[in-house]
Every structure is written in C-alpha cells, then in structure tokens.
Amino acid sequence: MLEIKNLHASVGDDKPILKGLDLSVPAGEVHAIMGPNGSGKSTLSYVLTGRDGYVVTDGTVMYDGEDVAELTPDARAAKGLFLSFQYPVEIPGVPTLTFMKEALNAQRRARDEAEMSAPDFMKHVREKAKLLNISSDMLKRPLNVGFSGGEKKRLEILQAAVLEPRFLILDETDSGLDIDALKVVSDGVNALRSPTRGMLVITHYQRLLDHIAPDVVHVMSAGKIVASGGPELARELEAEGYDKYVRAA
Amino acid sequence: MAVIEPTNTLEQILVPYKGATGWRGEFAERLKRDGLPTKRDEDWKWSDVTRASKGILGKGKVQFRSSVNPEWTEVRRSANQDFFSSLLAFAATMNVTYFEPRNLTVLDLDFRALRGVSQAAATIIGAAGQSIRVHEHYSCEEQAFSAIGVDYVVGPGASVERVILIDECPKSVLLLSSGVTLHETGEFVQTVVSQGGKLVRHETQLHSAGKGAKATLNAAYLVGKSAQADLVTRVNMDGPGGELSQLTKGIAYGGGHGVFQGKIHVKQAAQKSDAKMTHKGMIVDEKSKIDSKPELEIYADDVECAHGNAIGTLDEMALFYMQQRGLPEADARRLLVESFLDEALAEISHEQTATTIRALISKRLKDLV
Numbered sequence: 001m002l003e004i005k006n007l008h009a010s011v012g013d014d015k016p017i018l019k020g021l022d023l024s025v026p027a028g029e030v031h032a033i034m035g036p037n038g039s040g041k042s043t044l045s046y047v048l049t050g051r052d053g054y055v056v057t058d059g060t061v062m063y064d065g066e067d068v069a070e071l072t073p074d075a076r077a078a079k080g081l082f083l084s085f086q087y088p089v090e091i092p093g094v095p096t097l098t099f100m101k102e103a104l105n106a107q108r109r110a111r112d113e114a115e116m117s118a119p120d121f122m123k124h125v126r127e128k129a130k131l132l133n134i135s136s137d138m139l140k141r142p143l144n145v146g147f148s149g150g151e152k153k154r155l156e157i158l159q160a161a162v163l164e165p166r167f168l169i170l171d172e173t174d175s176g177l178d179i180d181a182l183k184v185v186s187d188g189v190n191a192l193r194s195p196t197r198g199m200l201v202i203t204h205y206q207r208l209l210d211h212i213a214p215d216v217v218h219v220m221s222a223g224k225i226v227a228s229g230g231p232e233l234a235r236e237l238e239a240e241g242y243d244k245y246v247r248a249a
Numbered sequence: 250m251a252v253i254e255p256t257n258t259l260e261q262i263l264v265p266y267k268g269a270t271g272w273r274g275e276f277a278e279r280l281k282r283d284g285l286p287t288k289r290d291e292d293w294k295w296s297d298v299t300r301a302s303k304g305i306l307g308k309g310k311v312q313f314r315s316s317v318n319p320e321w322t323e324v325r326r327s328a329n330q331d332f333f334s335s336l337l338a339f340a341a342t343m344n345v346t347y348f349e350p351r352n353l354t355v356l357d358l359d360f361r362a363l364r365g366v367s368q369a370a371a372t373i374i375g376a377a378g379q380s381i382r383v384h385e386h387y388s389c390e391e392q393a394f395s396a397i398g399v400d401y402v403v404g405p406g407a408s409v410e411r412v413i414l415i416d417e418c419p420k421s422v423l424l425l426s427s428g429v430t431l432h433e434t435g436e437f438v439q440t441v442v443s444q445g446g447k448l449v450r451h452e453t454q455l456h457s458a459g460k461g462a463k464a465t466l467n468a469a470y471l472v473g474k475s476a477q478a479d480l481v482t483r484v485n486m487d488g489p490g491g492e493l494s495q496l497t498k499g500i501a502y503g504g505g506h507g508v509f510q511g512k513i514h515v516k517q518a519a520q521k522s523d524a525k526m527t528h529k530g531m532i533v534d535e536k537s538k539i540d541s542k543p544e545l546e547i548y549a550d551d552v553e554c555a556h557g558n559a560i561g562t563l564d565e566m567a568l569f570y571m572q573q574r575g576l577p578e579a580d581a582r583r584l585l586v587e588s589f590l591d592e593a594l595a596e597i598s599h600e601q602t603a604t605t606i607r608a609l610i611s612k613r614l615k616d617l618v
Contacts, residue, residue: 051569073572074581082573089570093588099574107575142588159574212482 001027001198002048002167006059010067017043018056019223025167025216028195032209033202034234035220041202044220046198049083063167077103078110080166084156084173091143096155100125100162101145107163128161132188135209149176150185157188167224168192168199168232172206187209206238221245223234295540296479301422301448302366305394309365316357355599359386362395362423370398375407375435382410384602385505387425389418389446400428403435411439412597417476418446425587426452433460433488440597441468442606445476445505446611452481459488459519466499469593470538471586472505473612479508482526486519486552493524498593500586502533502617509541513556516553517548524552530560533582533591533617583614 002025009018025031036039046054048061050073061069068076091099105115116124129139130160132154144152150170153173171191174182187214193199201212209217209231217233218225219242226245227233285302286293312321346543360369375381385399403409415423423446431437435458441451459462470478480497499507509528530539543556571581587610596602 049573051573052565072578074575077573077575085570085573089287089564089567091567091571091585093591094584099571099584102580103571103574103576106577106580110575110577163574173510191561 001025001064002200003062004059005062007044007061008058009043009046009054009056011043011054017223018047020059021170021220021224025065025198025200027198029215030193030199030201030212031216031218032214032234033200033218033225033240034204034213034222034237035186035247037204039220040223041220042171043101043203043223045083045169048076048169049073051220055162070157072213074106074111077163077165078107082160082163082165082168084153084160084168084170086172086175088144088147088152088156090145090147092145094143095140096143097125097139100139100159103159104163125158125162128158131191132158132161133184139248150178150181154184154188155179157185157192160192161188163199168197168201170203171199172202174203174205182208182211206234210235219245221248257418260549269559272591275605292481292510295476295506295510296448296481298422298424298448298449301477301577302394305366305392305422305612307365309367309393309395310363311367311369311395311397312361312363313369314359318353321361354381356381356383357386358399359384360388360397362387362389362393362418362421363396364390364392365394367393367395368397369395370400372400372402373409374402375404375409377404377432378406379404382599383412384599385411385413387414387423388416388421389421392420393418393423395422396424396426398426398428400430401437402430403432403437405432406434407432408436408597409438410596411437411444412599412602412606413439413441413451414609415441415443415449415451415478418449418452419446419474419476421446422448424450424452427454429453429455429459429464431455431462431491432465433458433462436463437596438465438596439467440594441470441480442469442594442610443468443478443480445470445472445478445507448477448479449480450479450508452479452483454483454485455493456485456487457491457493457519459486459491459522459577461490463597464494466495466497466560467593467596468499469590469610470497470499470507471610472499472501472507472588473503473613473616475504475506477506477508479510481509482511484511484513484514484524486513486522486524486549488518489520489522489549491519491522491524493526494523495524495526496593497528498527498530498590500531500533500590501537501539504536506537507539509539509558511542511556512544512546513553513554515545515547515549515552520549520551522549522552524554526556528558529589531586532560532562533586579617582617583611586612586617588613 004023005020007018010016056069101121108115219227285299287296288297314321466482468480472478497509501507511526513524515522526543528541539560541558543558545554568581
C-alpha cells in the first residue's frame, strides 16, 4: 500500500534529513517507527503528507501504486492519507464540527463523490464521537482552541474516524496523554484497524505499542530505517535504548 | 484650450463646516489654518489625503436614504445656520427627527458619495434610557472625494449599537468621522467593517463621561489590490469609572495597505477607568503592508489600561493542517482569514446583519489567492 524507496528529503533548501529511507507497509498492517529525537520521524510524516518546504530530493513514495510526491497536501488527503499531528493546530473562529464537515465534503468533491448532507453528517459524527468520549459541546467549540492535550489527541482520532482515510500516520499520538486518555485514544485507533487500511505509528515509547499492537517495528536513525523486527524489538529498545542503532547509523 | 482647474480648493471643502461647533468646528478651523492634512501631520501620517484626492474635481453630492425614507435624497446642509438648525435641516431632509426616536429602535442609513467633492453630516441621539441600533452603509462612485460626519449623543442609560459597513471605493477618497458623546451609564457599541479604497478613513472621536459609561469600539478591515483602509480612534476618558473595550483586526493582501491609529486619553478625573485596546493585523503577502500606532496617555493613577498590537502573517502550520484534512489551499486560506476577522464581528447583536457581513467578507476573500 505504501512503498517508500531510497527516500531522500530536505527541509528548506539544503538541510537533508531523510537519507535513503526504505519502508513498505501493506494494507491491513500496523507498522511502528521508533527512534531518537532528531532521527527524522516527524520529517517523514510531513514529507509523506506534502508539507510546504519539505522537499523530496531523491527516491520515490508510492501510495496505492501512484507516486504521490508531487501532489498537494489536500490531494493526498483526498486519496486517503491522514496525519494525526503531534501538536494539533488551534484555529480560532472555526467550530470543530464545521471544520470537519468542510473537510469531509472537500475530500468527497475531490473524489467526485456526492457531498454528505448535514443530517447524515451529524449522525456519522455522533456515532464516532461517542466511542471517543467527545461531547457535542466540545464539537461546537473552535477547533482545538483551549482543548487539553488529551482532548486534542482524541479529536485527531475522531477526525480520522469521520474522514475514514485509507492510511493513517500517527505522529507521537501518545505524547501528552495520561494513562486513561492513552487507553481511550488507543481504543479509537484500534477501532480503525481494518484489512484495507494501513497505519504508521511514530512513537518514542513502548507504552503506546502495548495498546496498539504493531505487526512490524522499525528503528529509525539519522534519516533511515536501520533495523526492523516484530513487537519484541520495541521491548528491546525500551530496555536497552537506541544507543547501538545510533552508533551503527 | 484646456482649462486648468484648481484641485479640491479648501473653500469647496469648508462650505458645510461654516457655523459648525464642537470638534468638527475645531477641525474646520484647523483646516482653514493648515490646509488639508499631509503626511507631516502625525494624525494623518499614513493617510495622504492630498495625494489621494489629486485630480478629483468638481462639486459632488452625497446621496442618502434610510429605512424611514427609502428614496435616495440629496443631503443638504445649510451653510449659514448654527449646528442645531443644520441638524434639523438634515433631519427634515431625511423626513425623520432623530432627537427622540421613541418608536424607532432600528435605523438603516445608506450614504452614497457621487463623483466630485462633497460633504454631509448627521447627528443621531439616543435619548436617556433608550435602546437603538443603527446600521450605516457607505459606498462611492468613482472619482469621489467625500467627507461625511455622523455624530452620536448617547444619553444616560441609553444604549446605542452602531454597525458600519464601508464598501470598497477603488478610485475614491472617503473620510468618515464620528464624534460620540457618551453620557454617564450610557452604552455605545460600534463595529466598523471597511474594505478600503484609494483612501478610506474612518475616525471615531469618543468622549466618555465615565460613571458606568461603557464603550466598545470594534473594527475589521480587509484591503486588497492597492486599496487603503485607515481606522482611527481617539477616546477621551473624561470622568471616573468608565469602561472601554477596543478590538481592531485586519488583513492586507495583493498590495493592500491597512492603518490603525488608536489613542486613549485618560484624564486625571477619570480614576478607576478600565480601558483596553487591541489591534491585530495579518499581512498575507509581501506586496502588502499594515501600519499601526496604539497610544495610551494616562493622567490618572488608579486605572486599568492596556494596549496590544500584533502584526503577523498567515499561520503556515494552520494552513497545512487544514490542507492535510482535505481543504484546498484557497479554501483553507479563506477560512483562516475569515476566522481571524470574525472575532471583531462578535458584538454585532443582529444575527442577520452579522450573517450578511460574513457572507460579504467571504465573497470578497475569493480573490485572496
């Protein structure tokens, strides 16, 4: 589903961050990427979703058999790529519900699908919100404004549930969450697991992976994948740290 | 043979100010003495009237209509009468007496400046204990240079809400000014929405008597394509215990120029005044600019006064966030700018008016990218 080959990318004009990254995530699988600060994990998430200033200098990013590196962020979103942000952005003046409806219908228009009517949309959101413990009052508030860290992360997962993307990238979704919130968010993510959907979970810590069991764990260091293995690799990293991978890179 | 006409002679401009009293009288005196303001005048340093009005010639007119009298009428002001008889003459033209609009709670005023040099003035009085809402709309023909003053007197316990919508005047100069006299326990809430023009300036001079008097001065400006919008406020806290809340937000794009000049003067007698003034500007591209100068002048020692001023650009991270969720860049930009300006519209109590203004802003912003 996602095939990354020899990916080199820079931030700005001349700051190479990704240096020959290879990664393959088939549909239905959850892959985790762990790695020390500065290894390029967040850069990878921005490169995959097309943030301005993150430039692919070599290699390919194939998503569903199509090279998406030249597409705009919204075109990639319409094709089903979703990024759960490490720091969800506050947007004053735009009610959460309005934003989600605009986003969903913009994606549908881009895919030549009929827009969802207001009553259908409300029904659609209510079902998903209940699972994530999100009140209708919260949905009326401006997007992420004044939300706690946990609320913001729950809202990211709600947006994923509402937009029904085909591939999710979760960038440090566990940061800023207490134990209870981590469970709610993980349950929300697990509910999105499906044989047709792929996921890339970026994290520093093993604890998220106790809730969202990955099929494959990758270690990233200095802009590339330096080791891959099963869930036991995450436990090894938790016990021994990244040191040997950093030195090997 | 071509005839060279003088540009905007002062006489032409001064005619309607004859006999004027108060701040407008002072303004006329100053105009006689110093001529049109220039960039050397601190209050007008970003509003280059002389340059903007160059080439706008001939006697113009201000047309007027209202919800009371929906037919367009030419505004007449008699030059040789005193202020109140002028006011009466004007009120008569509008076929309504604004002194005591007892059975008039909502008033729509529509001013249109026709080609040439023109002036007009009106006064609206919210009598003691009354509550009125006034919507003012301004538009221009091309090549108009018009000065229009609308004064307000807000009596004790009266409540006046004023919403001002200024259309874009691409080839015209519009100088709008307001003197607001706010009595004790009176409340005045103003929201200005300006789309700029060759030069469009809106100035509010407010005197608050304090003792429970509350004033809110909000404004939103959006200027594109070489347009200029100036928002100027001069607030005098004259008596103790008055409240003032001011928020101006604006965006400049495509070569637009926004200006905010705000001054709060707190007299020594105005102890326990509570005044805050905020200006936030957003410059969307490198061709555009925003100038601002917020000032506090405080002569009382027991007051709560603050001002804030921030000028930034479109939040790139927010833009990316919205695009990542599927909104095309143009829609994301528009939504961000709309939401940025929206805060300044929060005090418009009439839902339909607010909706109309929001729709207009949204339409206007379609050419943002």
